[in-house]
Amino acid sequence: MVDPHRTAGHQTPAQPDLAGTQPASVQQGGEPAVVGGASSSLRHESAHLHVAGGARYVDDMPLPAGAVHVALGLSSKAHARIKHMGLDAVAAYPGVICVLTAKDIPGHNQISPVGAGDEPLLAEDEVFFCGQPLFAVVAQTRHAARHAAVLAQVEYEDLPAVLTVEQARAQGSALVCRSLEMTRGNAQQALAQAPCKLAGQLVVGGQEHFYLEGQAALAWPGEDGEMRVCSSTQHPTETQHMVAHVLDRPNNLVTVEVRRMGGGFGGKETQANIVACLAALAATHTGRPAKLRLDRDDDMLVTGKRHDFVIDYSVGFDKQGQVLGVDMELAARCGWSADLSGPVTDRAMFHADNAYYYPDVRLRSMPLRTNTQSNTAFRGFGGPQGAAAAERIMEEIAFATGLDPLDVRLRNVYGTTERNVTPYHMTVEDSIAGEVMTQLAEDCDYRKRREQIRAFNRTSPHMRRGIALTPVKFGISFTATHFNQAGALVHVYTDGSVQVNHGGTEMGQGLHTKMVQIAMREFGLPQDRVRITATTTGKVPNTSATAASSGADLNGMAVLAAVRTIKDRLVAFAATHWQVPPEQVRFTAAGVGVGEALVPFATLVNAAYMARVSLSSTGFYKTPKISWDAATGRGRPFYYFAYGAACAEVAVDLLTGENRIERVDILHDAGQSLNPDIDIGQIEGGFVQGAGWLTMEELFWDAAGRLRTHAPSTYKIPACSDRPRIFNVRLLQNAPNREDTIFRSKAVGEPPFVHGLAVLHGISDALASLDEYRTCPRLNAPATPEQILRVAERLRQHGGVKDEQA
């Protein structure tokens, strides 16, 4: 056997010899695996910067010389014709450089992400919601821009405004996009023939993203029409396209870059475009770098939120609690423009079964246009709203039959070989929701605790407790099939350090960490040898939004492809260079095994460079197996499903409606997790965000259509003391993804959000005690103290569902 150290007789690298210094951990295929490599836990790649204030967000970047600042003027009317926009006082304010209106847009005043053509960047002659951007003030300082913006004198002529789902329906308001229908079997017939049937309505509120970092962008004009934009965006490619479109330039002149976001949750998938385009517009007009960072109130007034839904359902079932037929209409308040409301309302229907088999089913969406903010993507993308309807149906059946809701859920859960076809005709091949629920119920002693709680409630006048266990089955893939592709670009430098770039964006979910871990595992390198860089359209083009939980699935495979391409070249080189069979070249934590010898990675790389081997590669991935035809409502939109279950115990004060989450147990399926610690963090955070949506987070518009909860003083997201008192989160063990995903992991961004439903149902269970558990409380969301008190009053007074609008 050759000695690579001797035969590699050129250029000793300056790097210290890494061989033997790397701690080995898990054995994989007999080789020591890298500590912190993919499928093991590793701290967030930026954690040390986060905690010390060294992690830079858009607003933290040192400003280029001569930078200007932008602030927006907003509509104060929900729907009106602009008679006159008086901007003289704005322009005259000290420090103001210019005031930009729709007329100043060189390209297209249009940023609809789906090409609906219904979303002007700046209002023209009509405003469609209160908060719509009218103009942009460009000034020397942000202080001056903000103070100037409020000086506008705008004369309006009021037009009729449609604000709510009820109003939109009553007035026959237009839809923002086509309605979708999914049918399988004959729901009407099944309902007619069912031994038991009932109908009801679920109202489920919207949600403000409340990313801690507000929308922000910094645009630099370059030479010859170039524009570089640092944006807090989940979708750099779309931001690039929108900036180019607004400025009337080809895409190749615009580069969009994002190192990290201070939270996104879907709120920066399309909404970041507004801010990026206006910053770029200001940069174009002034020829100077321009920054726009929205004040929190403006951010909440301008940008869209989670869709609120009114879901009417009819269900037929038998006395054993088995669903026979379901008919549902899902009406959503979409706001003034289409934005992503089409795919959002579609996904509400894709999850209107949650984890349950509906033998005969008809689902219809109703995406209603209203004079409110244009609702948009938000973690779960309509899925949680649909799942909420499925869980309400299970709850209704439980009360109607007197069964434990858990038993109704288990009775209706998808099978694996039969009762396994969804309303969209996809066969569920990997159903484990039943097993997960059963295991969780045992682990957390659900049935015994349920009895104890009922006993407690019989003797407690004002304080009541409740418990519920709900599942989640979440479809993974963009339902728009073409988005299921990703690219990566990996460079290995001659010192053996590695740079990883990919099309996904980091918003806190740990995507960049996971991508680093993939390269670490494949190359056998420690974390400090693998650098992730800012996401930029200049390195990886034509990317999809980091959304739909797909970030790690898609980009991970693309990174893997790029890494493997480089590895293949290195293996071929090493095999030739040191004359060993290629299969005897292995990348381990201790170094690259070449035959029986170990070569430091840097030595190999440098040798390969000297031999003129390319050390850089792109990687590309597209999800296999998927297809979807909205016209027929059929296909396999999802590559696979992620599962889980949550059990929540709550306490409710019947004097005030205040409530508290006493204990939560979650068992969640992340497949073979890429990073168990990060995934548990996603589950804990997703749960609390979901529970917040369903309990305290309430969006309130006044009669004039003004959002009155436009700051954290009025819009309350969960605080520290709102987390469950006891909070047990576990990952499902030994459950690798049955599909060939990145190291058999599963997506983990959105599915845990749905676990919040256990809290809503726990509160409902506590309320049901008022009526000896005879009546389904039909508790709507958000279950604020007021909503809870109303339901309590209704149950006390009527003991029934007659007065559901109480």
Next chain:
Amino acid sequence: MRQHIRFYVGDTLHHLSDLPPDLTLLDWLREQQGRTGTKEGCNEGDCGACTVLVGRLEQGRVVWCAVNACIQLVWMLDGAQLLTVEDLRGANGQLHPVQQAMVDEHGSQCGFCTPGFVMSMVALSTQVDLAALEGTLDEERIINEALAGNLCRCTGYAPIVRAMKKAATYCASNGEPIRARMQEFITRLHHLQDGATVELRSPAGRVTLPASTDALAAAYAQDPAAVMVAGGTDVGLWITKRLRQLPHIIAVRSVQELHQIETRPDGALWIGAAVTYTQAMPFLVSHLPAAADALRRIGSTQVRNAATVCGNIGNGSPIGDGPPIFIAAGAELHLRCAQERRVIPLEAFFLAYGKQDIRPGEFIEGVCIPPQAPGSVWGVYKVSKRFDQDISAVLGAFRLVMAEDGTIQEACLAYGGMAGIPCRAKKAEAALLGQKRTQATLRAAQAAVKEDFTPLSDMRASAWYRTTVAANLLARLFDPDARHAPSGAPTLQNWQELAHG
């Protein structure tokens, strides 16, 4: 008279003179000092992303307070030691134990709220030995309270709390690095205390920081159009949200005499105009034990560290939590205009929405809360959409004095959120007087309280909810489950204790 302010940021002493009155600490740090670790999340003191640590000399020691930099005005820092997230690394660059624990426990995800959390956690670790409370309800309560003013949208808080506990354990055996530098901070802050009145002038306006009450009275009498600012947690929002210009600010907290807080020989509690809620808290809790839980939910730790008790009264808000409690306690307000002083019952101060019994140039010197009669029965209940750091939908502060024969001799039922001002439910009080504490009495009082008020419907609650809750809260005064006083009636605040023993 000094014409500049002086304070330390990290180890650097700053002298500032040409300072706009409305320049916030956050803008100064980020835009002028390049300290971008401190983040702007909401610009109204609610999210805590801008939390910084302010150290001041109090009775010879340095007391560290977490405050929201977005609603601190730079001039407020005169004589203080400021620490931002950039100042926490040790001499050889190692992270503070709180920072390290946050890394190890995955306490950051997007990282934007993280510096603010770190600062609140460091503040707590300089104040309390949490490790000694490990596993107790007090540990939970103290952490929740310390972090109530920091919002995180990513983690669900669980890993942050784990990090806090881990850091506390570490500090218990290895010491807390900032506490270890106490003597150094004391020495440098001593040099900054000169007792001078300060006047700052800039093209944008001026700030007067009087050193004595007399100087304050004179300055305000001379310019009654000036805006009096104590903690600035309300005025800060005039600046950051309403974009108001404030050409002349007169500071309250520079006046040492107004920092007086004491229990007087007759048992009354005196709280001077410059006393913050945090400073007043131990006195208030001991004076009005039943109000402790509600008082701890006023604002957040950061807000209570800046906001004064008297400011909470002076701004005349109908939804301030302090006034109903103090009205129920029979508090008196001490007002001063130039050399003239007067004392009025607190409830008489609130005339109508936005209108108080205060004259131009007149200011609050302090509030005096009389001793509570033995046998007083108290109940104070705050109801809000979110438990912590939320504005009340309704706050009920109830005090009954029982006669020997078990009849209600005196009744004071004060509410916030029910009218344009904090006020008493006079009809409900009448329904209680002379009655025994029976369910029939309760029902009469509940019916009466609905007559007392016609509250507003807004984003916090509907009129129906407010009225219903105002009546329901009275039930706690009559709760048969209340083992001792009504403050023992089960609420979600004492639920944990009830459920566990």
